[in-house]
Amino acid sequence: MLYTEDVFRRRSELGGSIEVICGSMFSGKTEELIRRLRRAQIARLSVEIFKPRTDTRFDETAVVSHNANYIQSTPVENSSSILLLGSDVQVVGIDEAQFFDDELPNVCNILANRGVRVIVAGLDMDFKGKPFGPMPQLMTIAESVTKVHAVCVRCGNPALYSYRLVADEATVLLGEKESYEPRCRACYNLPA
Ligand SMILES: Nc1ncnc2c1ncn2[C@@H]1O[C@H](COP(=O)(O)OP(=O)(O)O)[C@@H](O)[C@H]1O
Numbered sequence: 549m550l551y552t553e554d555v556f557r558r559r560s561e562l563g564g565s566i567e568v569i570c571g572s573m574f575s576g577k578t579e580e581l582i583r584r585l586r587r588a589q590i591a592r593l594s595v596e597i598f599k600p601r602t603d604t605r606f607d608e609t610a611v612v613s614h615n616a617n618y619i620q621s622t623p624v625e626n627s628s629s630i631l632l633l634g635s636d637v638q639v640v641g642i643d644e645a646q647f648f649d650d651e652l653p654n655v656c657n658i659l660a661n662r663g664v665r666v667i668v669a670g671l672d673m674d675f676k677g678k679p680f681g682p683m684p685q686l687m688t689i690a691e692s693v694t695k696v697h698a699v700c701v702r703c704g705n706p707a708l709y710s711y712r713l714v715a716d717e718a719t720v721l722l723g724e725k726e727s728y729e730p731r732c733r734a735c736y737n738l739p740a
């Protein structure tokens with residue numbers, strides 16, 4: 549069965565749910581997260597948005613997309629804070645989920661089981677093409693998974709990889725276009 553967002557609205561009136569938005573950098577994850585959260589606000593649902601405290605690239609508190617769309621959020625240290633602060637609202641949004649600890653899927657499950665609509669956005673793969681943090685587990689337990697794609701900067705095809713341009717092997721390296729470019733499969737696998 550194809551689950552649309554509207555189906556989820558109706559489902560969440562009865563019970564909670566988990567929606568995952570994933571893809572490479574610049575694929576529109578944050579835009580899509582903001583779009584869904586704004587619609588929930590227009591519907592006068594109570595909404596709380598969380599992001600990891602470590603991700604202060606664009607703003608201390610706001611979730612900001614690469615095209616400068618933004619929504620206010622609460623930066624948190626770990627997923628247990630989301631459980632504390634997100635229990636009494638109808639909709640919880642989480643951005644940059646890949647940076648959270650391994651308890652995040654459990655926290656999302658608890659919230660959804662209590663009737664909360666949880667919408668999570670994050671990178672499915674790191675720069676090596678490996679699953680990133682709690683994202684695979686979240687995708688497993690979600691009612692809906694939306695994979696969005698950037699435009700490959702080399703050839704214009706849909707991009708699913710975040711190619712790292714700088715020589716740094718650490719999994720976590722905050723950055724933008726100076727450090728990463730979205731690439732399709734063929735261009736990601738080109739010899740360096
Ligand atoms: N190569 C690219 N492919 C697609 N969008 C891009 C690209 N480079 C810049 N953008 C911009 O990034 C926006 C998406 O930003 P954002 O939602 O923050 O993405 P993400 O959260 O997935 O990194 C697009 O609407 C577009 O304006």
Ligand SMILES: Cc1cn([C@H]2C[C@H](O)[C@@H](COP(=O)(O)O)O2)c(=O)[nH]c1=O
Pocket residue numbers: 572573574577578605670671673674675676710719720721722723724728
């Ligand atoms: C691929 C990859 C990315 N990161 C960092 C780079 C950015 O700061 C964020 C992703 O932001 P976006 O909203 O998805 O554009 O993650 C990283 O630390 N490690 C990686 O492998």
Ligand SMILES: [Zn+2]
Pocket residue numbers: 700701702703704705731732733734735736
């Ligand atoms: Zn390409």
